[in-house]
Amino acid sequence: MSKAFFEIIRPGIHSTLQDLGRNNQYHIGIPFSGSMDKRNYLISNKLLGNKPNEAVLEFAYQGPQMKFHSGKASGVITGNVTFNIIRNNSKIDKGICYETFILNDGDILDIISTNKSVYGYFSIKNGFTGEYFWESCSINTKAKIGSNNGEKYEAKQKIYINKKESLSNLKKINYLNSKIEYIRVLKGTNFNFFSKKAKEIFFSSEFEVSKLTDRMGMRLEGPKIENFVETNIKSEGLIKGVIQVPADGNPIIMLSDHGTIGGYPKIAVVISADYDRLTQLTPGSKIKFKLIELKEAENLYKLYEIETKNILNQII
Amino acid sequence: MLKNILNLGDAALYCDFGNEVNRKTNLHVITYFKTLQKLNLKGITNITPSYNKLIISYDLSIIKFQELKEEIKNLKLIQIKNNEEKIVKIPVCLDDEFSLDLNRLSEKLKIEKDKIIQTFLKKEYFCYMTGFIAGMPFLGDTDSKIRLQRLDTPRVKVPKGSVGITEQFCNIYTFESPGGWNIIGNTPIKVFDKFNQKNPAKINPGDRVAFYKINKDEYLKFNE
Numbered sequence: 001m002s003k004a005f006f007e008i009i010r011p012g013i014h015s016t017l018q019d020l021g022r023n024n025q026y027h028i029g030i031p032f033s034g035s036m037d038k039r040n041y042l043i044s045n046k047l048l049g050n051k052p053n054e055a056v057l058e059f060a061y062q063g064p065q066m067k068f069h070s071g072k073a074s075g076v077i078t079g080n081v082t083f084n085i086i087r088n089n090s091k092i093d094k095g096i097c098y099e100t101f102i103l104n105d106g107d108i109l110d111i112i113s114t115n116k117s118v119y120g121y122f123s124i125k126n127g128f129t130g131e132y133f134w135e136s137c138s139i140n141t142k143a144k145i146g147s148n149n150g151e152k153y154e155a156k157q158k159i160y161i162n163k164k165e166s167l168s169n170l171k172k173i174n175y176l177n178s179k180i181e182y183i184r185v186l187k188g189t190n191f192n193f194f195s196k197k198a199k200e201i202f203f204s205s206e207f208e209v210s211k212l213t214d215r216m217g218m219r220l221e222g223p224k225i226e227n228f229v230e231t232n233i234k235s236e237g238l239i240k241g242v243i244q245v246p247a248d249g250n251p252i253i254m255l256s257d258h259g260t261i262g263g264y265p266k267i268a269v270v271i272s273a274d275y276d277r278l279t280q281l282t283p284g285s286k287i288k289f290k291l292i293e294l295k296e297a298e299n300l301y302k303l304y305e306i307e308t309k310n311i312l313n314q315i316i
Numbered sequence: 317m318l319k320n321i322l323n324l325g326d327a328a329l330y331c332d333f334g335n336e337v338n339r340k341t342n343l344h345v346i347t348y349f350k351t352l353q354k355l356n357l358k359g360i361t362n363i364t365p366s367y368n369k370l371i372i373s374y375d376l377s378i379i380k381f382q383e384l385k386e387e388i389k390n391l392k393l394i395q396i397k398n399n400e401e402k403i404v405k406i407p408v409c410l411d412d413e414f415s416l417d418l419n420r421l422s423e424k425l426k427i428e429k430d431k432i433i434q435t436f437l438k439k440e441y442f443c444y445m446t447g448f449i450a451g452m453p454f455l456g457d458t459d460s461k462i463r464l465q466r467l468d469t470p471r472v473k474v475p476k477g478s479v480g481i482t483e484q485f486c487n488i489y490t491f492e493s494p495g496g497w498n499i500i501g502n503t504p505i506k507v508f509d510k511f512n513q514k515n516p517a518k519i520n521p522g523d524r525v526a527f528y529k530i531n532k533d534e535y536l537k538f539n540e
Contacts, residue, residue, distance in 0.1 A: 026362040026373070027349065028508075028517040029447035029490075133510055143450040144491070145510055189322055189330050234337055235445075235454070237364030237371030239328045260447040261366055269325030272376050294381060297326040301376050 003129075004071025004165075005158045012111065014060040014215070017128055017147045017159075020053045022136035026260045030145060032240060033138040033256050036119050036215065036279035037079070039308050040177070044078040044123035046315045047100055047171050054127035055137045055147070057159070060118050061282075063111025064153065068103045073161060074168040075109070076100045079120030080177050083111040099172035117177060117280040125166035128159055140257050142216060173314050180277040182288040186297055188243060188266030193229040201225060202267060203289055207251065211283045215257040218281070224249030227265060235263040241270035241278075255279060271297040273304040317344060321388060323381045324371060329388060331370040337484070339456075341368045342444050343396065346522040351394045357387060365521045366445045367454075396522065403440070403524045406488070406503050408479050409535040414502035416478070417467070421498055424464055433529070435459045436500060441486065441525040446517055451490040451508025453519040458484055470496030477502045479527070488519075504530075504538035 008015075018041065021034020035041035035058055045054050057064070063083065076099065077083055083095035088106030095101065097120075103109065114120045130137025130147040137147045144150030153159065194202070207222035231247035238244075242254045244264035253270060254262075256279075268289065270278055281287060292300075317333065324330040331348065333341050342365075349365040352372065359379030364371040374384055410418075410433050422429045441455035458481055466482045471494065474480070478489040480497025487497060490508035507518045519525055530538070 023361045024363075026364040026371075027446060027521060029450040029452055032362070134513060143510075145450065150510075186323065186325055189324055234335075234367050234369075235448070236366040236369040237447075239324060239362075239371065239373050241325050259449065260364060261445065262448075266324070271325065272327050294323055294326060298376065298380055301326060305377055 002070050003160050004073065004163075005069050005160045006066040006109070007069060008064055008066050008153055008155055008157050008159070009108070010065040011153045011155050011157070012059045012062045012064040015064045015153045016058055016139035016141070017055045017130050018058040018138045019055050019130070019136055021138055021256065022134040025134055026237065029260050030134070030143055031140065031256065031258050031260055033140045033146070034136065035121065036256055037121075037276045039276050039311070040078040040119070040121050042308065042312060043098065043173070043175065043315075044076055044121040046312045047076045047078075047098065047173070048074055048123055048125045048168050050123065050125065050127055054123065055130040057122040057128060059111055059120050059122065060114070062113050063120060063122070065108060065110045066159070067108045068105065070105060071161065071164045071166075072105070073103050073163075073166045074100050074125040075103055075122060077111065077120060077122050078175075080115045080117045081111060081120040082113050082115060083109065085109055096172075098175050100168060100170055102167065116282065118282055119280060124161050125168045126161065126163040129162055142257055171315060173311070175311060177280070178277065180274060180281070180287075182290045183278055184271045184274050184290050184292050184297070184300070185243065185268035186271060186292065186294060188268045190233065190265035191267060193227050193265045194245070194267055195226055195228045198226045198228070203291055206286045206288055209281050209283050209285045209287065213283055215255055217255050217258055218253040218278070220251045220253070220287070222250075225251060225267065229265075231265070232263050233265055235261045238262050239269075241272070241275055242266050243268045243270065253278070271300060273297070273300040318348065321385050326381070327374055327376045329372040329374070329381065329384055331372065331388065333368045333370070335368065337367040337444075339442055342442070345370050347393050347396050348388075348391065349521060350396060351391055354394060359384065364447065403526055404519050406505060406507075406525060406527050407530045407534070407538065408501040408503045408527045409530050409532060410501040411532050414478070415500045417498040418500055421462070421464060421500070425462060427461065432462050433500070435462050436481070436486075437527055437529060443519050443521055443523040443525060444485075445521050446519065449489075449491055449493050450510070451517040452487055453507070453517070453525070454485055454487055455519075455525050456485045458486055460484075464498055466496035467498065470494055474499060475502065477504065477507075479503060502535070504535050
């Protein structure tokens, strides 16, 4: 029995398989990776009744156009995404996010774009067939690790799915992706490398997300953040959400595929509760930072988790 | 010694072992790293040792800063004996086509190329940390006579296998990658192998490393 698969007609800008990421490899230089917007990733799997860590296709800005072959499967797209399903009789169904649909042999899924956001997720009942490295199939294009030899998908490639016939009941939820007004942060370990004035500027100014932003990091442009102690430190470990300020004074936020060690001073760290929405900020977006305390950050994460659970529990 | 434990964001511990970079300090870091690897404490998702710091990431839905900090403060450390660590032997070809920056080093340091190579090969190194890119080892310390800053303008592409030196350290580029270290040779050995998932990195934090010279023929014929 041949396997069902998607044949990529147009790959989109950055289409990769992602799951919950890989633990415990920082010490050999392999970052966490995994879906950037974890909540939307989890919702996509839940809507299809998949395991929470099933492989999902993540796309950025423009998504892929793909033809489905030799199967019948339920799928769903989450995020803020415009897409169409071009049926094999040429009829076009306008896609609706957070609502499962069925794909038949010869149907074309055309993911046109994410709107006012970066990442969207396409999940299929029973999942895509991933290759696993350290218990994760997440593609890390920098380390060339994960499915598809660690590369993003290109035209003419095939993405296989785990089961030829995989249908689930029609399910939908109403979910509105909220816009983040300010990014809440905790003090970084080199907070005092920066002058009083530089800190004031950091917390009172607007920064613009630069075009040089990808799964590794988000570069910001705005007033320069002046360092009056030292612009380099001895290289040390990083985690996602760390905001480093190199000598040029422009902050860089570490994202899921970040280098595991770095030598720039850390002015602040984005709180875990704000990470998903941070990753959805498009180049050109304006952001502001707000300093909070650790206890508050821990409580906010608890709230964020409860909120996520409540959304997932709506889906029965 | 562990001097201070701070929070790095809300989901990581920042263990500070002071500002000095030397083997003694790093050995403390590695001791904590190895102890934690062995203990496999609940909630810890990653442990990143570096020269003089250790970062412990955790799952915020399982454990919080204060609780983990107490555990780390009261950790019963395992003993690492220096001579128990294995020596990893790395072949390196130092022919002109691989030693991209040997001329620059020779000019700047005013030392003959052969002498630089000799000095480099003579020492046994110690792996302070691995990372930046997958499997890249940061080794030290190089002889004080052959220390130099990194390139003014980093290369866009440093060839895979390149052996570089800068300041008191040397490293190996496990992939083609941008980089600014002074390249003195190239190893045919796979320093990082993602298909060997149990032991992907040939050199791990705390290992001792020795380089030995091979010629171009040996380089080309090198089979692992």
